[in-house]
Amino acid sequence: MGQVTNERSIVSYHRHAPASQPTRLYDAYKSTPKRNPHKPLIFLPHTLSETTGPVYGHDPIAETDNDLTRQHHGAPQGERIIVTGRVLDDNGRPVPNTLVEIWQANAAGRYVHQRDQHPAPLDPNFSGAGRTLTDETGAYRFVTIKPGRYPWFNHYNAWRPAHIHFSIFGRAFLSRLITQMYFPGDPLFDYDPVYQSVPDEKARQRMISKFDLETTQPQWALGFRFDIVLRGPEATPFEA
Numbered sequence: 001m002g003q004v005t006n007e008r009s010i011v012s013y014h015r016h017a018p019a020s021q022p023t024r025l026y027d028a029y030k031s032t033p034k035r036n037p038h039k040p041l042i043f044l045p046h047t048l049s050e051t052t053g054p055v056y057g058h059d060p061i062a063e064t065d066n067d068l069t070r071q072h073h074g075a076p077q078g079e080r081i082i083v084t085g086r087v088l089d090d091n092g093r094p095v096p097n098t099l100v101e102i103w104q105a106n107a108a109g110r111y112v113h114q115r116d117q118h119p120a121p122l123d124p125n126f127s128g129a130g131r132t133l134t135d136e137t138g139a140y141r142f143v144t145i146k147p148g149r150y151p152w153f154n155h156y157n158a159w160r161p162a163h164i165h166f167s168i169f170g171r172a173f174l175s176r177l178i179t180q181m182y183f184p185g186d187p188l189f190d191y192d193p194v195y196q197s198v199p200d201e202k203a204r205q206r207m208i209s210k211f212d213l214e215t216t217q218p219q220w221a222l223g224f225r226f227d228i229v230l231r232g233p234e235a236t237p238f239e240a
């Protein structure tokens with residue numbers, strides 16, 4: 001679809017391409033009927049108040065917020081990785097100075113959360129949450145460990161592919177994106193209704209990071225690149 005504008009709208013924007021976003025009511029993903037509206041969505045024009053409002057709180061970013069391996073006394077268990085990329089708007093322009101937040105399971109696939117009680121160990125040196133601001137080129141960078149795959153109760157023998165959750169605010173609250181970053185070649189993609197809920201194959205692949213030897217550091221960590229497009233036809237799928 002093209003650019004959207006009308007008399008009441010003073011800010012135009014690009015809509016998502018058809019089938020590039022998750023199916024909101026997706027039977028195979030059991031919690032989608034509880035989370036999503038059952039009536040058709042109404043598209044509202046965006047005015048100055050929506051597109052210029054404040055986007056996040058005032059807590060300063062701490063030095064180790066973008067390094068999840070240095071938030072405790074010791075190093076966490078697991079495979080150290082560097083995750084980096086750029087945040088882009090619907091015109092492909094970098095989005096500087098925007099908050100990028102991540103959360104993830106530890107190397108054994110366990111979250112530090114009371115609802116995650118499956119029999120995998122917690123790691124006293126890993127909390128699994130980080131945040132950073134993009135630089136003037138829209139780039140962000142995290143050091144973390146590769147998350148493990150974990151079981152869930154969606155259906156019999158259900159396991160999630162390894163993933164890192166992302167939340168990005170962009171220039172204003174309306175461009176907020178919540179998504180999941182996957183790793184290349186995960187055999188669980190074919191069985192995962194969260195991944196499969198995005199109908200378009202090309203859009204699904206926008207959620208998969210790329211192994212990057214240039215980002216990889218010798219004797220230290222493997223590098224993965226994950227560029228994020230907040231809106232428009234090339235947008236990274238929004239988690240349903």
Ligand SMILES: [Fe+2]
Pocket residue numbers: 105160163165
């Ligand atoms: Fe998760």
